[in-house]
Amino acid sequence: MHSGRIDLSGNPFDLQSTIESGQSYLWWREDGEDYESDRLHGGDAWYRTTTRATGTPAVIRVRQRDGELEWEATVDADPVLRSRVRLDDDLAEIRAETATDDLIDEAYDAYWGMRLVRDPPFGALISFICSAQMRVSRIHGMQQSLREAFGTPVSFRGETEYAYPTPEQLAGATEAQLRDLSLGYRAPYVKRTAEMVADGTTPETVRGKPYEQARAELTEFVGVGDKVADCVLLFSLDYLEAVPLDTWIKRTIAEHYPDCERGNYADTSRAIRKRLGPYAGYTQTYLFHYLRTAE
Numbered sequence: 001m002h003s004g005r006i007d008l009s010g011n012p013f014d015l016q017s018t019i020e021s022g023q024s025y026l027w028w029r030e031d032g033e034d035y036e037s038d039r040l041h042g043g044d045a046w047y048r049t050t051t052r053a054t055g056t057p058a059v060i061r062v063r064q065r066d067g068e069l070e071w072e073a074t075v076d077a078d079p080v081l082r083s084r085v086r087l088d089d090d091l092a093e094i095r096a097e098t099a100t101d102d103l104i105d106e107a108y109d110a111y112w113g114m115r116l117v118r119d120p121p122f123g124a125l126i127s128f129i130c131s132a133q134m135r136v137s138r139i140h141g142m143q144q145s146l147r148e149a150f151g152t153p154v155s156f157r158g159e160t161e162y163a164y165p166t167p168e169q170l171a172g173a174t175e176a177q178l179r180d181l182s183l184g185y186r187a188p189y190v191k192r193t194a195e196m197v198a199d200g201t202t203p204e205t206v207r208g209k210p211y212e213q214a215r216a217e218l219t220e221f222v223g224v225g226d227k228v229a230d231c232v233l234l235f236s237l238d239y240l241e242a243v244p245l246d247t248w249i250k251r252t253i254a255e256h257y258p259d260c261e262r263g264n265y266a267d268t269s270r271a272i273r274k275r276l277g278p279y280a281g282y283t284q285t286y287l288f289h290y291l292r293t294a295e
Contacts, residue, residue: 040293057152146164230243
C-alpha cells in the first residue's frame, strides 16, 4: 500500500466540485452521497477511482483536507492524481483569458477551484456512451457494474475492487451480458465501440488534430454523436475549447446567450466557443455546475 499528500498551498482546488460536477462517471464517493450535498463544494469526503496509468490495474482513494490532498493507493498515486484532476492548470490564467459577464463571474466565484478532469480515454468514451438519457446515479451504477462483471480484481484495504475493463475485456462481453447490466439499447454501442478500440482504432488517435476534425473522427465510434464526442475531447483529451451541447447548456444558451443559437450543433458550437473564449470548455463546466445546482 502507498500513501501520500499533495500540498495545495497557493493552488486553488476543490476536489468535491471537480468530481461531483457531471464531468466524470469513473470516480465514486465512498459514503454513497454523491451529488446529495446542498452546494457540492468544499467537502472532505473520500473518493475512489481506478487506473492503469502505471501499467498495472490499481485503485486510488483520495480526499481533500486542511489544504492537502490525502491519498492511499496500490501504486504511487501522486503523478496520476496530478494528471487526473489537472493540478497543473493555471486557473487564474484561464479565467483571465475568459470572456466575462455577471453570470460567468458568479459561476467562477461560486465554485472557484473546480478543475476539469482528465479521465482515461477509453473509460470516458464508454461512460459517456452510457450517459444518453440517463440519470447520473444510473450512469455511475452502469460503470460499477461493468467493472465488477468484466474488470480485473484488485485487493485494496481488505476489500476487492475492480479496475475499469480494458477494451479487450469489454469486447469479449456478449450483448446479452451487457443488457443484463441494464445498458439497454446502449449495449450494442458499447460492445461495438470496445471491439473497434481493441482492434486498434483508439480515441487517442485524434490528439493534436484540429478540434472540429477531432470531434468528427470520434463520432465514427458506434453510439457517439457530437455531444458525446465533445465530452470525451473536453474531459479526457485536453481540448479545453470543447463545449458539449447537452440539455443544460442548450438551456443556458437560450436564456443567456440567445445570439449564439444557430439552429444546428456545429454552428451553435462555433458561436458559443467564440463567445466564451479559448477555454470555453472550462467556462461551460462552471456554468453547467452553477446553474444545475441552483435549481
